[in-house]
Amino acid sequence: GAGVSQSPSNKVTEKGKDVELRCDPISGHTALYWYRQRLGQGLEFLIYFQGNSAPDKSGLPSDRFSAERTGESVSTLTIQRTQQEDSAVYLCASSLGLAGVGTQYFGPGTRLLVL
Amino acid sequence: DQQVKQNSPSLSVQEGRISILNCDYTNSMFDYFLWYKKYPAEGPTFLISISSIKDKNEDGRFTVFLNKSAKHLSLHIVPSQPGDSAVYFCAASDPGTYKYIFGTGTRLKVLA
Numbered sequence: 001g002a003g004v005s006q007s008p009s010n011k012v013t014e015k016g017k018d019v020e021l022r023c024d025p026i027s028g029h030t031a032l033y034w035y036r037q038r039l040g041q042g043l044e045f046l047i048y049f050q051g052n053s054a055p056d057k058s059g060l061p062s063d064r065f066s067a068e069r070t071g072e073s074v075s076t077l078t079i080q081r082t083q084q085e086d087s088a089v090y091l092c093a094s095s096l097g098l099a100g101v102g103t104q105y106f107g108p109g110t111r112l113l114v115l
Numbered sequence: 116d117q118q119v120k121q122n123s124p125s126l127s128v129q130e131g132r133i134s135i136l137n138c139d140y141t142n143s144m145f146d147y148f149l150w151y152k153k154y155p156a157e158g159p160t161f162l163i164s165i166s167s168i169k170d171k172n173e174d175g176r177f178t179v180f181l182n183k184s185a186k187h188l189s190l191h192i193v194p195s196q197p198g199d200s201a202v203y204f205c206a207a208s209d210p211g212t213y214k215y216i217f218g219t220g221t222r223l224k225v226l227a
Contacts (some may be wrong), residue, residue: 009166033215035217041203042217042219042220049212055213056212056214059214093158098213103164104206104215106160108157
């Protein structure tokens with residue numbers, strides 16, 4: 001079956017604009033994760049979903065960041081009033097079963113550049 | 116505070132020799148560890164994992180060793196191939212928070 005897909009693959013935006021990033025997990029995967037990787041750095045956990053609920057939002061960098069998931073499927077990560085420091089690759093991953101158990105499968109990422 | 120550390124940002128190895136990538140962690144509650152490989156412009160791909168009840172797991176050219184007392188794991192690739200050149204991330208599963216904690220990665224370059 002298809003893997004995790006993300007769109008857009010690249011996004012260039014102006015400072016202050018809002019952006020929405022989309023993740024389509026592997027069908028049947030109940031857990032979904034968002035990470036951020038800034039240039040030269042490791043993966044930074046942002047948020048995870050178990051089904052449609054997000055028990056832990058502590059990784060979101062600021063209140064400009066929000067995420068939702070519907071139908072235990074697609075998830076969107078929204079960044080409001082983007083700042084240059086938001087420039088990064090945003091990675092989505094999904095896994096079967098409970099979050100934190102088993103293997104995560106990653107999408108190709110969305111490369112966000114805020115000018 | 117970095118709970119999963121990969122202290123070597125880069126490593127170069129000759130083709131055919133062994134590559135050893137290291138990872139240290141601080142939380143003794145971590146119970147599952149994974150290694151991912153990442154090529155440029157792609158998402159990380161799962162390589163191999165190990166449960167905390169084991170000290171070794173092998174899959175083809177890849178072997179992961181876990182030393183719980185030292186809170187250390189390592190990935191051995193033998194023989195190394197040019198196609199193994201990538202960034203390798205180790206990750207740990209935190210059963211208390213259901214998060215995966217990733218290290219900062221080690222860039223492996225296998226020289227032909």
